[in-house]
Amino acid sequence: MEANTTMTICPNNHPYDTAKYAVCPICGARAGTLPTSPLSGGFTPTEPISGVPGSFVATEPIGGPGGFTSTEPVSATSMGGVSSGAFNPTLPPDMPEAFAPTIAGDMISSGDGGGRTEPVVGWLVCVDGPVRGTDYRIHAGYNYIGRSSGDICIRGDNQISRQNHAMIAFDSSELTYFVGPAAGRNLIKVNGKTVLNAVEIHSYDIISIGTTKLLFVALCNERFSWPTEGSANG
Numbered sequence: 001m002e003a004n005t006t007m008t009i010c011p012n013n014h015p016y017d018t019a020k021y022a023v024c025p026i027c028g029a030r031a032g033t034l035p036t037s038p039l040s041g042g043f044t045p046t047e048p049i050s051g052v053p054g055s056f057v058a059t060e061p062i063g064g065p066g067g068f069t070s071t072e073p074v075s076a077t078s079m080g081g082v083s084s085g086a087f088n089p090t091l092p093p094d095m096p097e098a099f100a101p102t103i104a105g106d107m108i109s110s111g112d113g114g115g116r117t118e119p120v121v122g123w124l125v126c127v128d129g130p131v132r133g134t135d136y137r138i139h140a141g142y143n144y145i146g147r148s149s150g151d152i153c154i155r156g157d158n159q160i161s162r163q164n165h166a167m168i169a170f171d172s173s174e175l176t177y178f179v180g181p182a183a184g185r186n187l188i189k190v191n192g193k194t195v196l197n198a199v200e201i202h203s204y205d206i207i208s209i210g211t212t213k214l215l216f217v218a219l220c221n222e223r224f225s226w227p228t229e230g231s232a233n234g
Contacts (some may be wrong), residue, residue: 119226121170122177122218129212130156136214140172140226144182145209159186159210166209168216169198172228175220177201186210 009015010024021028122138136152144150146163154160165184170177179190180198187194189208190201201207207214220226 121172121220121226122216124152124168124207124214124216126154127206127213127215129154129210131212138168138170138177140170143168143170154209154212157210157212160212161185166207167198168201168207170220172220172225175222175225177216177218179207179216184209 006017006019007015008018010027012024012027014024014026016024016026118139120137121140124136124138126132126134126136131154136154139151143152144164145152145154145160145166145168147154147157147160147165148162150163152168161184164182165186166179166188167182168177168179177200178198179188179201180195181188186209187196189195190199191206192208201216203216203218205216207216
C-alpha cells in the first residue's frame with residue numbers, strides 16, 4: 001500500500017506541498033507572487049531584512065559611515081600652552097647646564113635683607129679653552145670654581161666638575177693669594193706643575209683646570225688694598 005502524499009517538485013527542483021500551496025512557495029517568493037497566507041495551516045515565508053528577497057542590509061560601522069572615529073591623544077598639547085586636562089611633561093632629574101642656577105660671586109648679604117657688592121681683589125682670565133677671552137672676578141676669602149655653580153663658573157669644559165672643582169683664596173690680612181684643589185676629580189696645575197695642596201700664586205701665573213687655562217692677575221698688593229671697616233685706604 002502506497003502512502004498518500006501531496007509533495008511534488010517544481011521545475012526548479014524545489015519540493016513543496018501541493019495541499020498547502022498552489023505554486024512553489026520558493027519560486028513564488030522570488031517572483032513576488034507568493035500569496036499573503038498559506039492555503040491551509042501553513043506559514044508565510046519570512047521576508048528578508050531589507051524587504052528585498054535574497055539581500056541583506058549592510059551593517060553600519062560603529063563610528064558612523066566611513067569607519068571608526070580617530071582616537072584623541074592622551075595629552076592635547078600645543079606650542080602655545082597645555083589645554084585643560086592634559087598632563088605636564090616630567091622634568092628630567094638633571095637639568096641642562098643652560099638652566100642650572102649659579103651663585104653670584106660678587107654679591108654678599110649685608111645682614112639687613114639686601115645685598116652689597118663685594119670688592120674685587122683680582123681676576124682670572126681664560127687664555128685657552130672653551131671660554132677663551134672670558135674674565136672672572138675674585139673676591140676676598142674663598143672662591144669656589146665649578147662648571148655649573150660656584151663663585152666662578154667655567155661653562156663648556158666637561159672635565160671640570162659641576163661644583164667645587166677647585167678654589168682660589170685671598171687673605172686680606174697678608175695680601176696673599178692661594179689656589180688648590182677642592183672636590184674635583186681631575187687634577188689642577190699651576191705653571192704646568194700638578195698641585196695637590198693649596199699653593200701661593202702671583203700675577204701672571206697660569207692655572208690649568210680641565211682643558212681650560214686661566215691667567216691670574218692680582219689687584220691688591222703693597223701698593224693698593226681695600227680698607228677694612230673703620231680704616232683709611234692703604
